[in-house]
Amino acid sequence: MIESAVSVLAAMMLGLGSFFMISGALGILRFPDFYSRMHAASMTDTLGTYLIIGGLMFTAGWGLPLFKLTLILVFIFFTSPTAGHALAKSAQLSELRLGGEQSGSAKPGAGGVHSDQHPDSRDLARADRV
Amino acid sequence: MIIATAVALLVVMVMALVRALLGPTIHDRILAVNVFGTKTVLLISVICFISGRPEFIDIALVYALINFVSIIGVLKYFEYQGASAGEGASD
Amino acid sequence: MTTKKSVKATDSGLRYSLYLSLVLGLIWLGNSGHYSPLLLAFGALSVFLVVWIARRMRVVDGESQPFHMSFRLLAYYGWLFRKIVESNIKVAGCAWRGRSAISPVSARVPCALQSDLSRVIYANSITLTPGTVTVSLDKGELLVHALTESGIAELQTGEMEGRVARLDQ
Structure with missing residues (x-):
């Protein structure tokens, strides 16, 4: 009885995790600019990953695999924002160099729109206002 | 369900690869490769359970470590390339 | 890594080194799954090595282990x-x-x-x-x-x- 409940819970978590994964990948494909894609990627790295690893943990039962899955979970929990921040900061530096459009939020009015990403001038206006 | 998860992960990896191929800027590609790497970690752990040998989760753990370090390394490389001299050495 | 460590960190440094060894030892035991004396000795050695390197890097303090x-x-x-x-x-x-x-x-x-x-x-x-x-x-x-x-x-x-x-x- 309890075992079947656990396996149903595990299947639900795996299914939900797959759903968030697919949504994140869809976002990575559909969103118009780099920073928006980063939000979609961070979605696959947070809840999608937690749910899939959680489902596997329920499947694993007690033992060393459970401990190792916990380690993977903790590791991804701490590294994915670090990687995301490094990516954003690196993008910021590169677009500053190119005089890109997103860097306008750091230095409004510096340089024109250059790249094939969407030139979202509303960003600049908002950043000035805030 | 666990096999469906593996299929979903493969679909996600294909979508990430499409973004890596399309990606207009280098950072889009790095982002896609990062997503691809973390999904590989999950795929390895899912495959361990499909094949019924959970001991092999070590491989996923090691892959997670390598993936993080390689992404940071690649980013550092492009950051130094992109920044003006001395600006990239802020930390 | 821009923070400079103050001198008073040295007396509590031992405590944090012990905590770090404990955590690393637990991770090693959990990941190994083999408990023969030889492998345990290798584990103790690697924990010691990592703690030594971390102390040399001056990252063993209340900031890395809050x-x-x-x-x-x-x-x-x-x-x-x-x-x-x-x-x-x-x-x-x-x-x-x-x-x-x-x-x-x-x-x-x-x-x-x-x-x-x-x-x-x-x-x-x-x-x-x-x-x-x-x-x-x-x-x-x-x-x-x-x-x-x-x-x-x-x-x-x-x-x-x-x-x-x-x-x-």
Whole structure:
């Protein structure tokens, strides 16, 4: 009885995790600019990953695999924002160099729109206002 | 369900690869490769359970470590390339 | 790594080294699964080596092992997890509705946190919640990019910052 409940819970978590994964990948494909894609990627790295690893943990039962899955979970929990921040900061530096459009939020009015990403001038206006 | 998860992960990896191929800027590609790497970690752990040998989760753990370090390394490389001299050495 | 360690760290340094050895030993035992004397000796050796290198790098302190806030940190991560779930659902909705649902915006968010550790926890939490990403972390303010305006508005209420500030007391 309890075992079947656990396996149903595990299947639900795996299914939900797959759903968030697919949504994140869809976002990575559909969103118009780099920073928006980063939000979609961070979605696959947070809840999608937690749910899939959680489902596997329920499947694993007690033992060393459970401990190792916990380690993977903790590791991804701490590294994915670090990687995301490094990516954003690196993008910021590169677009500053190119005089890109997103860097306008750091230095409004510096340089024109250059790249094939969407030139979202509303960003600049908002950043000035805030 | 666990096999469906593996299929979903493969679909996600294909979508990430499409973004890596399309990606207009280098950072889009790095982002896609990062997503691809973390999904590989999950795929390895899912495959361990499909094949019924959970001991092999070590491989996923090691892959997670390598993936993080390689992404940071690649980013550092492009950051130094992109920044003006001395600006990239802020930390 | 810009923080300079003060001299008073040396007497508590031993305590943190012991904590670090304990944690590393547990991780080693959990990952190994073999408990013959030879392998245990190798494990002890590698733990010793890592602690020695970490001490040489001067990263063994209350900043890398924030034990003084461990219980509050657990409660904080519990709260953060709820936020992560909420914002995941929002971003998933945006992803399915397509680009008409999003309005990317970046803004500078003020940050009054004093210690390096709490500022890093704050920036990390912002990045961890989908929909907001910390792009740069300066003294006094963060540059945050958000998928929708509500993400910025939520940060500007200062709820998360208040919770992080309470961690460090």
